[in-house]
Amino acid sequence: MAARVEHLVTxxxxxxxxxxxxxxxNVWIVGDGAEAVVIDAAHDPDAILAALDGRTLxxxxxxxxxxxxxxxxPALAAATGARILLHPDDLPLWKLTHPDHHPDGELADGQTLTIAGTDLTVLHTPGHAPGAVSLHAPDLGTVFTGDTLFAGGPGATGRSFSHFPTIIDSIRDRLLTLPPETVVRTGHGESTTIGAEAPHLEEWIRRGH
Structure with missing residues (x-):
């Protein structure tokens, strides 16, 4: 069975x-009837476990x-035995929330994660956070952008550990170069496409200054 994308809001x-x-x-589950990965374990481990419905995480x-x-x-990993993967540049932020629990592995730019026969390529897209990544699944025609790119513009850069010029570079160089029909599945709110967002880059830059 081919991998599919499932969506949960917590x-x-x-x-x-x-x-x-x-x-x-938005919590994204990518997998098939036997195994899956969870992208962003937000707020409610019990709801995510229920959505996994016994599949191997x-x-x-x-x-x-x-x-x-x-x-x-951490609760989801403890319940399933799954490994937590994070880009190391975000460890300072991680420790603010989980000072006593370290991630199990690192994400690196260009790394490929394979689930249910489908490849997810890690794209380091800093700006909203130093270790922010996006995950491109060309076989599924989608990219998971976390809080880097939303329907309507870049993620917020007004708080600690964020930087507006860096997020613009990430979006321009790493995301808007993807095929225009690529579906952008975001960390909050509605999905969009690369083609819908690309024409607005210059407008975002003007707004950000």
Missing amino acids: SGTFSLDGGTWEVEN RAVVCTHAHDDHIGAA
């Missing part, structure tokens, strides 16, 4: 720099280490 809070906000997060892949994207990762 709710909770995001806290950084002394503020806390209510948020809804191979990895919990973190697009970045803001607390709303990794809050459920």
Whole structure:
């Protein structure tokens, strides 16, 4: 059976720099009827476990280490035996949420994760966070961008560990070079396509200055 993409929305809070906000997060499950990976274990490990429905969880892949994207990762890993994978540049952020639990493995630019016969290529796309990554699955015609690229523009860069020129570079050089029909599955909100977002790059740059 070919890999498929499943979508779960979980709710909770995001806290950084002394503020806390209510948020809804997209959790993405990629796999088949036997095995899967979870992209961003947000808020609710029980809901994610229920969605897995007994399948073997191979990895919990973190697009970045803001607390709303990794809050459920240790509990989900403990329940399933899956490894938590994070880009090492986001370890300082990770430790703000889980100081006593280290990720099990590192993500690196160009690395390939294979699940249910489908390759996910890691693209290092910093800016929203230093170790932010996107995951490109060409066979599925999709890219999982975390909080780097949304429907309507780049992720936020107004808080600690973020940098606007860097996120623009990441989007221009790593994401907008993908085929225009590629579906962009985001960390929050609605999906979009590369083709829908690409014409707005210059407008985002003007807005950001």
